[in-house]
Amino acid sequence: MKVSTAxxxxxxxxxxxHEYLGYLFESYVVQLSPKGQLTLQHQNVSAMNAAEFADGLDARDFELIALTDQIQQDAVIKEFWAKKTTPADFFLKQYDQEKGDKALQERISQYVQNRMGQILERLQGKLVFIMGKDGEPTWKEIQVAPEPASVLFHxxxxxxxxxxxxxxxxxxxRLDFQQRDAVMVCCQPAWMLLDGVLHNFRNEVDGKKLSPFLTKKFIIIPRQVEDSYYQRFVAPLVESFDVHARGFDIRSERYQAKPHLIFSDVPAGIGYDAPEDSRRSTITDASGEQIHFDVAFQYGNHIVRNHDKRVSVQLEKTSDSYVFHRLIRDLENEQVFIRELQDRALEVRNGRAVLEKATAFKWLHSHAEELARLGFTVQQGSSSGKDYFIGTVTVNVGITENNDWFDIHGTVxxxxFEIPFVKLRPYILQKRHEFKLPNGQIAIIPEEWFTQYLELFAFSEEHHHSLTLKKHHVALVSDLENGNLATVTMSRKLEKLRGFEVVEDKPLPAGFRGTLRPYQQAGYNWLHFVQDYHFGGCLADDMGLGKTIQTLAMLMQRVESGAAGGAASLLVMPTSLVYNWLSEAQKFTPNLRILTYTGTYRDKNVEQFADYDLILTSYGIVRLDAELLRAYKFDYVILDESQAIKNPSSTTSQAVRHLHSRHRLILTGTPVENSTMDLWSQMSFINPGLLGSQAFFRKEFLKPIEKEKDEVKTKRLHALIKPFILRRHKAQVATELPEKIENLSYCRMTEEQQSCYEETKSYYRNKILQSIEEHGTASTQFMLLQGLTKLRQIANHPRMADADYEHESGKLREVVRMIRNVVSEGHKVLVFSQFVKHLEIVRHALDEKQIEYAYLDGNTRDRQKEVARFQETEDLRVFLISLKAGGVGLNLTAADYVFILDPWWNPAVEAQAVDRAHRIGQERTVFTYKFITKGTVEEKILALQNRKIQLVSDLITTDEAIIKTLTKEDIEELLG
Known part of the structure; x- marks a missing residue:
């Protein structure tokens, strides 16, 4: 029946x-008669149609309509049940006496009660009715009492x-409500309908406390449950309501508030008023990682822990009765004390605060004395799982320099209680915060000590209940002293080291042939610097900057000055570098007595080392002869390409780590190839213990740096290793370099490769020399060219001459190693070969190593696209180019390294290749490397070039033209 708005x-x-939801309100509009009386014409009004009747509604009506909408059964079902259902199905299932969902019923009841309370408090001045059984909304009018009633409990x-x-x-x-058909329309808060009037109550009475008395006069509490009932039910009533008692006392008392700060490791949610059993069971399961502070106040002899009520009731049981102490609290004064805590960074909410255990005890140690002055009693809760120490905590650490180490002593x-500092070592390293004192109390180690003293304990060694630290940890010692964490006593020499700014300039040895560039002289000086302090060093210059020459000069000086004491030094390197070192030593330090300790037929006798200054060997030999080499004490053990020991658990790493020497040095252009652990392995070789144990390093540095990108840890690691690493990039020393630096890189053949080479050389040598005897040199030119080409191919990789060859090539190993070095240092390299076959083999090797490259040979269609890709792509660092296709016409200034894989007669052709990188627009020094296979026709052609400078300098561009000029003696030497 529609209501007209006209x-x-x-x-x-x-x-x-409602059968299931209890008492509800609905909103209606009712048509008025001409006399202004309510008629039977009515219409339900909701948020959907309220706007139509806006002229007859006020703001409160719109609020009431919205609230009544929310408690209609369809709205309630939608709120609590996502599935599609009918009201009948929903209520029959969810409110079934045996199988119904009691928890859901409770949530729905709270939801409805909350909204009914909001409706009832807005009904004052509105027309309110009881609905008739036939749905008539205006069946019986009721009133809303204009003021609340009071409840007195007896x-x-x-x-x-x-x-x-x-x-x-x-x-x-007095309102007579018992057995008068009164009903509780709402329980929270209580609203009672009595004699046509809706009453609410002061002090937010819970309707459930009144409901039982609607139909009965009183409730009987048996004597056997009296204790529990008085504590749990009567005391809260006395706290909030007027209570009239007979047979026991209720005393109102006033005292001055005295603050208590009670701490416990009881988890949040377990209150101090909870039953003892429930608290104890929870403590058993607690992790103990948090401390809970409870702010309480003492009034007289009573401790009050609830913080939101002006009255607190404490129950006292006497010999024959009870006394309820009704404590009138000074909430304003309590807030003053709470603010004192908050001013000291303890965030108290609802009388409680929670801190991480270490933070909590740091806070207690810092503020205990101050809190006592303010009147606080700080105590541990009786329910706490452990007995904690909360007194003063101090530490005193001393570090004294001894001969080759620092002695660490201290007390906590x-x-x-006075505890030796060393006893804290396992606790700090394992991050265990709890330390048991002699009296059984648990002391919490301050959180900052786990950072401040972690490295000291991790890097030190324990000997007979004392700690020692190696001299190379002088930077750590300085940090501790500067942070007022330790008192340090050290020698004047070591004091001088802490304040040094410039490394002293050292004269070159007389036997050194050549000159050092300024940055190389600085490197030579630095090698002496770490030597003087008995530190291990890492020379980590970019490839091509002369690590070899700086090292040789230092070794020469050791011999000349007598500092080596007659002991030889051991230089360990990849097999492919032995000849390069030997060649450089013969050039720059010819007076050094050098033994090449390599090969299957080496003399395995360390006594022979006494006749030499320098022993050259490979990682493979050190691995094989580990026991033998360990018997000799070298002056220096030097590792070239030291990333070879990047895996600390490898046999090679373990073998070199057990060698004995006065000094240790590593040479590498790439101290970190794959992982930060590479650094640990190499640093631990030169300065054992510098970065702690492998497990410590992994946990404290590797994981934070690599997984969490922790900049603080990265800076700390750099600070620890900085004194022992000298690293110069090409860009840093560019002004000291010529525009172009040429290098020869000698490669050693593998045994299988050498066998293949010797067999082919013998075949062609016999055939060619016989032909020369019979017909002269002119008739052998084609055969000579064919033989030389074959030998060149084998010198590169035998697979170029024999597709069935399955073994390795010494040159390919060295080329790939150096490509990886250049790429890891962030440079770009052009790799030239005269043979497309050779480039294909290199391609395959780079694919296996997952190194990306550009490629160009005579079959490449879009040359410029490949050039642009290399020039413009930052991460594309390798360009493989055939000498014939790419020797001219290309601008490749993005590269600053050039590798010539197979040098031949005419340097002019190679120079054109180098000029692809070394041309206008190139702002960096260009390093060129020619790869020469030792003991092959490649090396002999170099010797010929040096003797016949004019020949190879002329504009000769073909092999045939050069071969025509060769004499019988030249040919014999080439094939010798």
């Missing part, structure tokens, strides 16, 4: 009882039991 109408609110204690009942007062008159004081 005629007068009235908004009304109608109370009804207790009558007699020898057998206690009688309990409430009385209600309204406007000074926990109140009256």
């Amino acid at each position: 005629q007068p109408f009235q908004i009304v609110y109608s109370l009804l009882a 207790f009558r204690r007699n020898p057998e039991n206690t009688h309990y009942f409430p009385t209600i007062q309204y406007r000074g008159q 004081r926990f109140g009256e």
Whole structure:
């Protein structure tokens, strides 16, 4: 029945009882008669149609309509049940006596009660009715009491039991509500419908406390449950309501508040008023990683822990009765004390604060004395799982320099107890915060000590209950002293090291042939610097900057000065570098007595080392002869390309680590190839213990740096290793370099490769020399060219001459190694070969190593596209180019390294290749490397070039033209 908005109408609110949801209100508009009386014509009003009736509604009506909408059964089902259902199905299933969902029922009840409370408090001045059984919304009008009623709770204690009942007062008159058909329309907060009037109550009475008395006069509390009932039920009533007692006392008392700060490792949610059993069981399962602070106040002899009520009730049981102490609290003064805590960074909310255990005890140690001055009593809760120490904590650490190490001594004081500093070592390293004192109390080690002293304990060694630290940890010692964490005593020499700014300039040895560039002289000086302090060093210059020459000069000086004491030095390197070192030594330090300790037929006798200054060997030999080499004490053990020991658990790493020497040095252009662990392995070789154990390093540096990108840890690691690494990039020393630096890189053939080479050389040598005897040199030119080409191919890789060859090539190994070095240092390299076959083999090797490259040979269609890709792509660092296709016409200034894989007669052709990188627009020094296979026709052609400079300098561009000029002696030497 529609209500017309053209005629007068009235908004009304109608109370009804729902079978499952309890009492609800619905909103209606009712048409008025011409005399202004309500008619039977009515219409339900909701948020959907309220706007139509806006002229007859006020703001409160719109709020009431919205609230009544929310408690209609369809709205409730939608709120709590996502699946499609009918009201009948929903209520029959969820409210079934045996199988119904009790938890859901409770949530729905709270939801409805909350909204009913909001509706009831807005109904004052509105027309309110009880709905008729036929759905008539205006069946019976009811009123809303204009002011709240008061409840007085009565207790009558007699020898057998206690009688309990409430009385209600309204406007000074007692309301007789028991057995008068009164109903609780809402329980939270309580609203009672009595004699057509809706009453609410002061102090937010819970309707459940009144409901039992609607139909009975009083409740009897048996004597056997009296204790529990008085504590759990009567005391809260006395706290919040007017209570009239007979048979026991209720005393109102006033005292000055005294603050207590009670701490415990009881988890949050377990209150101090909880039963003892529940607290104890929870403590058993607690992790103990948090400390819970409870702010309490003492009034007289009573401790009050609830912080939101002005009255707190404490129950005292006497010999024959009870006393309820009704404590009138000074909440304003309590807040002053709480603010004192908050001013000291303890965030107290609802009387509670929670801190991580280490932070909590740091806070207690810092503020205990101050809190005592403010009047606080700081104590541990009786329910706490452990007995904690909360007194003063101090540490005193001393570090004294001894011969080759530092002695660490110190004491820690926990109140009256003095503990040796060394006893904290396992706790700091394992991050265990709890230390048991002699009296059984648990002291919490301050959190900052786990950072401040972690490295000291990790890097030190324990000997007979004392700690020692190696001299190379002088930077750590300085940090501890500068942070006022230790008192340090050291020699003047070591003091000088801490403040040094410039490394002293050292003269070159007389036997050194050549000159050092300024940055090489600085490197030579630095090698002496780490030597003087008995530190291990890492010379980590970019490839091509002369690590070899700086090292040789230093070794020469050791011999000349007598500092080596007659002991030889051992230089370990990849097999492919032995000849390069030998060649460089013969050139720059010819007076050094050098033994090449390599090969299957080496003399395995360390006594022979006494006749030499320098022993050259490979990682493979050190691995094989580990026991033998360990018997000799070298002056220096030097590792070239030291990333070979990057895996600390490898046999090679373990073998070199057990060698004995006065000094240790590593040479590498790439101290970190794959992982930060590469650094640990190499640093631990030159300065054992510098970065702690492998497990410590992995946990404290590798994981934070690589997985968490921790910049603080990265800087700390750099600070620890900085004094022992000298690293110069090409760009840093560019002004000291010529525009172009040429190098020869000698490669050693593998055994299988050498066998293949010797067999082919013998075949052609016999054939060619016989032909020369019979017909002269002119007739052998084609055969000579064919033989030389074959030998060149084998010198590169035998697979170029024999597709069935399955073994390795010494030159390919060295080329790939150096490509990896250049790429890892962030440079770009052009790799030239005269043979497309050779480039194909290199391609395959790079694919296996997952190194990306550009490629160009005579079959490449879009040359410029490949050039642009190399020039413009930052991460594309390798360009493989055939000498014939790419020797001219290309601009490749992005590269600053050029590798010539197979040098031949005419340097002019190679120079054209180098000029692809070394041309206008190139702002960096260009390093060129020619790869020469030792003991092959490649090496002999170099010797010929040096003798016949004019020949190879002329504009000769073909092999045939050069071969025509060769004499019989030249040919014999080439094939010798």
